[in-house]
Amino acid sequence: MTLLIAILSILFIVLTFMVVSKTQAILKGLTKSEVEDSEYLGAPDKFNSANGVGLFAFWIISIVGIVWSFVAYKKDFLPEASSVHGKETDYWFWVSMIVIMIGFFIVNTFLFLFSYLYRHNKNRKVTFYTHNNNLEIIWTTVPAIVMAGLVFSGLRVWTKITSEAPANAEQIDIMGKQFGWTVRYAGVDDNQFGKYNYKLMDDAGGNPMGVDFSDPNSFDDFSNASEMHIPKGKPVLLKIRARDVLHSVFIPHMRVKMDAVPGMPTKFWFVADKSTADMRAELGKPGFNYEIACTEICGRSHFGMKLLLVVDEPADYEKWKKSQKPLLTENPDLLNKVPDNLKAKAQKYVASDEPAEEVVPEVVASRVLGNSNKVLK
Amino acid sequence: MSAVSQVEVHEHSEHAHEEHHELGFIRKYIFSEDHKVIAKQYLISGIVWALLGAFMSLVFRLQLGFPDMDMAWMKPFLGDWISLDDKGLGKLDPNFYLALVTMHGTIMVFFVLTAGLSGTFSNFLIPLQIGARDMASGFMNMLSYWIFFISSVIMFVSLFIKTGPAGGSWVIYPPLSALKEANPGSGDGMTLWLVSMALFIVSSLLGGINYVTTVINLRTKGMSMDKLPLTIWAFTFTAVLGILSFPVLLSAALLLIFDRSFGTSFYLSDIYINGQALPNQGGSPILFQHLFWFLGHPEVYIVILPALGLTSEIIATNSRKPIFGYKAMIFSMAGIMFLAFIVWAHHMFVTGMNPFLGSVFMLLTLIIAVPSAVKGFNYITTLWKGNIIFTPAMLFAIGLVSFFISGGLTGIILGNSALDIQLHDTYFVVAHFHLVMGSAAIFGMLAGVYHWFPKMFGRMMNNAMGYIHFWITFIGVYLVFFPMHYIGIAGFPRRYYQWSGFETFNTYMDLNAFITIAAIITVFAQIVFILNFVYSIFWGKKATANPWKSNTLEWTTPINPGHGNWPGEIPTVYRWPYDYSKPGAPDDFIPQNVPFSATPESNLPEENELIEKEEEINSIKFDTSLHD
Known part of the structure; x- marks a missing residue:
């Protein structure tokens, strides 16, 4: 590489010198060819036609290049959509793309064609044409109508995507931090998240997500910092938060992106319709994995904030959930955080690996994490 | 220097x-108060900054195109930012990568395309084209440049401090930019960034107020608003945009300074960092984003409108044809200016902002495409049946129109909130704005330099070198930014040091390498321009008073206009600036200061009626003396 750079720079210096010496020659040539009006230094020179032809030639070559490169690189465009809304946004992406491509080719063609057709010619009589209100009206309304069409299709899709998540949605608490993601599940016993509070966060004490262990709902909560599992075909609601700086959850295949904001929980819901196994079969890549990336600059290792996403068949998903160990089990020291009156209830998660038989009484109102956070204050 | x-x-x-x-x-x-000298000061500062910004982009492009490259050879000038691994291979520090990205953006957007472009051409052309002796306040104008200079020095110094310059990208979103613990660039580098930008804003406001005042008050006899060249309209709209939006950035920056240094919580809430929970609660990072983009979005029009204004003038002159739809051009610029203020949140569709707001901003954003399209169509129709002279300035102007169209179209996709979900913060956005505002505005600036060089320095730039410069740059820019859309469509996120950690982004290594090589060639081609620029200042062919046969007033000044611009009385204006190739006229241009009574052969019927009014215009008495 260094060599390449060196060669390029040498090449460039040589070129520059050539350019300068050529310029001198051309300069002399130009002064000779000058006629008529010595005041008119901006008169078309001998390169004028070449430049006009060149612009059009550039455009023709560009069209070939664009078509070729599009075909050559198309296969990695928009990685295969694996969510229901993703198929819809992809469809509208390509519709919009066709619309703008038509505009792109037509308008650029006129620009470069006119450059070629009307390059300077002594004998041409220029048309003194200052304005045409009808033309202005036409080319104001046509784009306006096209825009209106795109806006309304976009609005419809956007409203659907950002609507309230269905009540049966599988909720996952996902938190961004420098530099990684941690997910938390509500647990299999009560299916209720325990509250959290950033003041309870304690990396050394095994509570990076600030789970509040005075809330009995938290006892069966489990978390994972390397994988997120979601069920196929079932709505998934990501409850997104960040604990230090801004992050952004980006799941390319799911067409999911939402910022994670400290102090302001956000959310995004979607339905994955292809499991990891489905995709492996479809793409013919046995090693395929869905990935979650960060798309809001967050510091040094922004580029390394990866979390694997596994889309399971619903039954497998339930099985996986059951196999996960609650936070209390993983880290029995957390029992110290549990108030004395609840210790007995918490004890069983610490004592044994067995899933609890006793079901914790359900809390009636389904709480939003952000609210519970405020309640704590 | x-x-x-x-x-x-x-x-x-x-x-x-x-x-x-x-x-x-x-x-x-x-410490000159002469607008022409101040313009040149801005121009040269802008060029110096542009080169620095461009070379920064090459360093991070090398990292992106060739992530495995041995960068040890850059150690002599990057020092500790290149670390040697155990095999002796030099690696770019990821924090410094972010700092480079941040500085590239800041420098290009503010120091080059705001100060370098508006500062140069608004200063140079406003008094010359409206027929004024100087700016309304020469002293404020001088202050404006020197405050900009101090701001530049501070930003430049920040490059050399131990923790590096600001590294939170040019948008400096808190909490990253507010917490020293979060990133080394958020320490002293960020402090210097904020101080520098605060001064920059002061400079920009001093300039902007001066431009508007000058245009309103100091027009020469007969120069009614409907006879102003489109350049002046563009500069005026730009100045208004700046005056109304820059103060908002200043307030955003001030609140950030408070959060950083005085323990307030405007933008901070619920933060746990470095094993500690911070006491700040109740603030909102989203507030900063709203304030930032309230400037940030108008800023892109602050960058592009002057370039479009210059282009209007250059295209009309070199097509030897009136600009098509003069009034439509003014109305579309006015429309763009107005809409520019109410589309800012399209940068924030996926920040967690209320989705209903997203819908509103999507609607408004797509409306702004209409006046932009009208401008493009008008340029093209101006070329139609013209007699085009391809001076280097004209070539760059045509390049600008092409970039403006190509880059603007992808904005239609990004402005659609549903489609933006996938594309937000990917290389699709990078490609989009580098074409539509970055390259287009730079091309406008270069076109302006080539076109007004004779008036600035009394000499001509070399055409052949201009053509070489244009062709390499034009092709190069497309080769850099066209493939970048592909990378964006594949989902590659911005501001990534490398992508190889992700299977999803493990493709397109060849495209990234290709882009890097194209970028290197394009940047080095600018040497041709620098050589031409410097050479022509001293040894260029001597210019004539009106080398392009142009109509506007600046070409009625002496070849090297002195203090006060016109040695005698300021010319009076009788007609619009676009009487090119008027039927019946002996020459293919009629300058603005030629009365209709002198051109009976080419007057339109309604213009003959205006002859009576000429006496009236002549008898206007202005006090045009300079008040020192």
């Missing part, structure tokens, strides 16, 4: 004999 002083020395000898009251060297060329 030596180039600057040489230019000044040269200018000095050129002008010395024309001056009535001789000012000292310092008052005349350093």
Whole structure:
């Protein structure tokens, strides 16, 4: 590489010198060819036609290049959509793309064609044409109508995507931090998240997500910092938060992106319709994995904030959930955080690996994490 | 810097004999109140910054195109930012990568395309084209440049401090930019960034108020608003945008300074960092984003409108044809200016902002495409049946129109909130704005330099070198930014040091390498321009008073206009600036100061009626003396 750079720079210096010496020659040539009006230094020179032809030639070559490169690189465009809304946004992406491509080719063609057709010619009589209100009206309304069409299709899709998540949605608490993601599940016993509070966060004490262990709902909560599992075909609601700086959850295949904001929980819901196994079969890549990336600059290792996403068949998903160990089990020291009156209830998660038989009484109102956070204050 | 002083020395000898009251060297060329000198100061500062910004982009492009490259050879000038691994391979520090990205953005958007472009051409052309002796306040104008200079020095110094310059990207979103623990660039580098930008805003406001005042108050006799060249309209709209939006950035920056240094919580809430929960609660990072983009979005029009204004003038002159739809052009610029203020949140569709707001901003954003399209169509129709002279300026102007169209179209996709979900913060966005505002505005600036060089320095730039410069740059820019859309469509996120950690982004290594090579060639092609620029200042062919046969007033000044611009009375204006190739006229241009009574052969019927009014215009009495 260094060599390449060196060669390029040498090449460039040589070129520059050539350019300068050529310029001198051309300069002399130009002064000779000058006629008529010595005041008119901006008169078309001998390169004028070449430049006009060149612009059009550039455009023709560009069209070939664009078509070729599009075909050559198309296969990695928009990685295969694996969510229901993703198929819809992809469809509208390509519709919009066709619309703008038509505009792109037509308008650029006129620009470069006119450059070629009307390059300077002594004998041409220029048309003194200052304005045409009808033309202005036409080319104001046509784009306006096209825009209106795109806006309304976009609005419809956007409203659907950002609507309230269905009540049966599988909720996952996902938190961004420098530099990684941690997910938390509500647990299999009560299916209720325990509250959290950033003041309870304690990396050394095994509570990076600030789970509040005075809330009995938290006892069966489990978390994972390397994988997120979601069920196929079932709505998934990501409850997104960040604990230090801004992050952004980006799941390319799911067409999911939402910022994670400290102090302001956000959310995004979607339905994955292809499991990891489905995709492996479809793409013919046995090693395929869905990935979650960060798309809001967050510091040094922004580029390394990866979390694997596994889309399971619903039954497998339930099985996986059951196999996960609650936070209390993983880290029995957390029992110290549990108030004395609840210790007995918490004890069983610490004592044994067995899933609890006793079901914790359900809390009636389904709480939003952000609210519970405020309640704590 | 030596180039600057040489230019000044040269200018000095050129002008010395024309001056009535001789000012000292310092008052005349350093702390000058003359708009032409200030314009050149802005231009040269802008070019220096542009080169620095461009070379920064090459460093991070090498990292992106060739992530495995041994960068040890850059150690002599990057020092500790290149670390050697155990095999002796030099690696770019990821924090410094972010700092480079941040500085590239900041420098290009603010120091080059705001100060370098508006500062140069608004200063240079407003008094010359409206027929004024100077700016409304020469002193404020001088302050504006020197405050900008101090701001530049502070930003430049920040490059050399131990923790590096600001590293939170040019949008400096808190909490990253607010917490020293979060990133080394958020320490002293960020402090310097904020101080520098605060000064920059002061400078920009001083300039902007001056531009608007000058255009409103100092037009020469007969120069009614409907006879202003489109350049002046563009500069005026730009100045208004700046005056109304920059103060909002200043307030955003001030609140950030408070959060950083005085323990307030405007943008901070619920933060746990470095094993500690911070006491800040109740603030909102989203608030900062709203404030930032309230400037940030108008800023892109602050960047592009002057370029479009320059292009209008250059395209009309070199097509030897009136600009098509003069009034439509003004209305579309006015429309763009108005809409520019109410589309800012399209940068924030996926920040967690209320989705309903997203819908509103999507609607408004797509409306702004309409006046932009109208401008494009008008340029193209101006070319139609013209007689085009491809000066380097004209080539760059045509390049601008092409970039503006190509880059603008992808904005239709990004402005659609549903489609933006996938594309937000990917290379699709990078490609989009580099074409539509970055390259287009730079092309406008270059076109302006080529076109007005004879008026600035009294000499011509070399055409052949101009053509070479244009062709390499034009092709190069497309080769850099066209493939970048592909990378964006594949989902590659911005501001990534490398992508190889992700299977999803593990493709397109060849495209990234290709883009890097194209970028290197394009940036090095600018050497041709620099050589041409410097060479022509001293040894270029001597210019004539009106080398392009143009209509606007600046070409009625002497070849090297002195202080006060016109030695005698300021010319009176009788007609619009676009009477090119008028049927019946002996020559293919009629300058604005030629009365209709002198051109009976080419007057339109309604223009014959205006002849009676000429007496009235002539008898207007302005006090045009300079108040010192």
